[in-house]
Amino acid sequence: MEPSSSLIDGAFWVTTGAILLLLVLSGFFSGSETALTASSRGKLRAQADKGSRGAQKALEITDDNERLIGSVLLGNNLVNILAASLATALFTRLFGESGVALATLVMTLLVLIFAEVLPKTYAITNSEKAASAVAPIISVVVTVFSPIVAAVRLLVRGVLRLFGVQIDPDSNILAVREEIAGALQLGHSEGVVQKEDRDRILGALDLGDRAVEEIMLHRSNIEMIDADDAPEAILQQCLKSPHTRLPVFRDEPENIVGVVHAKDLFRAMYAQAGGNQGDANRLKEFDISKVANDPYFVPETTTLDDQMREFLRMHSHFALVVDEYGSLRGLITLEDILEEIVGEIADEFDIEEDVPVTRTEDGQFLIEGAMTIRDVNRAMDWSLPDDEANTLAGLVIHEAQMIPVIGQVFSFHGFRFEVTAKDGNRVTELKIRPL
Template sequence: MTPAETGTIFDGTFWITSGAILLLLVFSGFFSGSETALTAASRGKLRVRADRGDKGAGRALSITDDNERLIGSVLLGNNLVNILAASLATALFTRLFGESGVALATLVMTLLVLVFAEVLPKTYAITRPEAAAALVSGPIKLVILVFSPIVSAVRAFTRLVLRLFGIETDPHSQILAVREEIAGAISLGHSEGAVEKEDRDRLLGALDLGERTVEEIMLHRRQIEMIDADKDVTEVLEQALASPHTRLPVFRGEPENIVGVIHAKDLSRAMYAAGAPARDAGHAENFGNFNIMDVAMEPYFVPETTTLDDQMRNFLKRHTHFALVVDEYGALQGLITLEDILEEIVGEITDEFDALGLEQELKKLSDGSYTVDGAMTIRDLNRATDWSLPDDEANTVAGLVIHEAQMIPNEGQVFSFHGFRFEVQRRVDNRIARLKIRPL
């Protein structure tokens, strides 16, 4: 190649084209890094930065509200600059090397785009997603505004094509709900050792309050201790003092007919006051005219379908800790307390008056298996053992076995399902009282 030819090739057009290719590579890197930063940035962290006065973080939040429009605009810009850069490079290399320049341009542009327009900007963005998202939010907002008509047309066409295949899309829905995203992050943190099991259980328990109902954790009516309103008042006092519970439902005639709720402290005070005149006169206390209903509180009934989150709010609003659960026909199903709901977050709360603690409900044997009280909830068992038995069809372990067996098993029967072996150790009437469980 003569000097004259060389000078002709490396003219102003060559340098302008080379500069344009480099500029387009910069734009490509900007679009690639922006896409990674805006999709990888935590909306929670962006919210914190925005609340502290970071305007870029606030713009990033508003941009990511519509991920479909964001991704469409960024991909459109990225493809435009990449295709244009490749076309210019092909023309330039063809001019320099003839027909072989096409292959050379493809190789060179692939390396340049891969390193400088993809890997490098995306690596930077993924290491500092929130800072990068705030930094690029201004230019990207302008890009979205410019490309909005084209992106809208592409979105409409895409939805039309998907509809032809029977797929409906919701443009306002997020890929993952916020609650699911948080729960997933907590579970991932636990699996990686960053979150302790107790912390995971408490956090997930709090998140689950809106998804669970009082029916799932209530004390069944069979286990409720009640007071007969027609009993002698001294017998009522003795029962209240002997009970581990401070609040007891009062029924008249039959247990279904709840007429009030007695607080042991209110009962003791009222009876002490009723016997004061007799004691002052030096006579034996006389409670003949004492009426237990004078100190009974009005019963508070809640439907069994109430969520735990709503019920906790109701307890706080009514300044009470005790409610009776009824079904759609008004029949008594059980009772629930504020402590029951709190236990779903912090785990089992026991004191010196609790008759049955977790250590009595669940015992680990030397062979790695467990003996479990049939009335223990599946959720409590999973939390104690870190298992994942399903609780969709039943609330208790006994209920799960009956559901899977489609019968009420006899003592000694063995079943295997969900990766576990269940052996019925004790049955009382139609109730499974004790089981032995081990993983298969």
């Protein structure tokens, strides 16, 4: 059925123009929603710092994504419904009852191509640029529609609450770390991000989730100075030690009375002896407690992030770790925390240690039981869980729910674990193979 020429009048062209304008507005709303939600806040922040007002406005309106999306969707639905209604009225006038089906077909194609796919494709390709451009206009839209959106938000939250669903307003903030970690893992798997770069960034992000007890040097491995030792023995011990700072105890190792710095000790002993022309016998009167600094104790549950801030604030690099009863658990240094980010830091005074991971001829790996799970994962690019245990030995004992014996084999988390060496109840070596 051909439309009559008498029906194509001024009203026809006004309606057609209104439909086209509404399609443009629909495309604007669709593209704006995609650009503002897909753009990187980090990149927008960098542009805003350089003076971009559009980027600054985009950051402001994306602070409340729920209100932003509600306003954009409200505007988009208004123009889409109005455009469809005008098209239906226009096609019904031209083609009669068949105009309803024809209007549905035509508007579906027009909305899909020109109001959805085209603007969203451009917005995804140029998200930050598009977000900066549309932010000032969308800001006005959000302000105008905010009362309606607020009412809709209350209604939606009320309905969701009836079904036991709670909306966390800080969920987007809490997801930032997971988003960064996921992007790093994806980039590493695709060969875009180097393993070392991934480990450094993830190490820095993990500082707030890890406690000092996870990386501290256990008290059984701490080198200490007995305050009651002869000054000559103390001097000899400090000269042989690779460490700059040593805890000083009296009567028993649990009773830490101070921490001595090697330079302070040498200066004090040099002065006590009387300098170059002095008498070494005068060292017998030397009292190390007068040289030692007050010990700095920290709880074992302190996070690495907090402890690093305390080290920087106090201009200190050394702390003794205690449990809830005040008993000595170990020690931690600023270098230990930094190594969680950049990896092992070695200098000319560090004692060379054997390689902690040895590959056997049959393709398995011999690893010390005391090696932390995090270090193993970083060295081998594995993903063993470290929620319940800090070391490989601890993980095996936790999963086995027993103290294993030499030769015992376990399989969990996609790996085969064989106990190859023990010292008392302590598992000292494991043979591991991915399944």
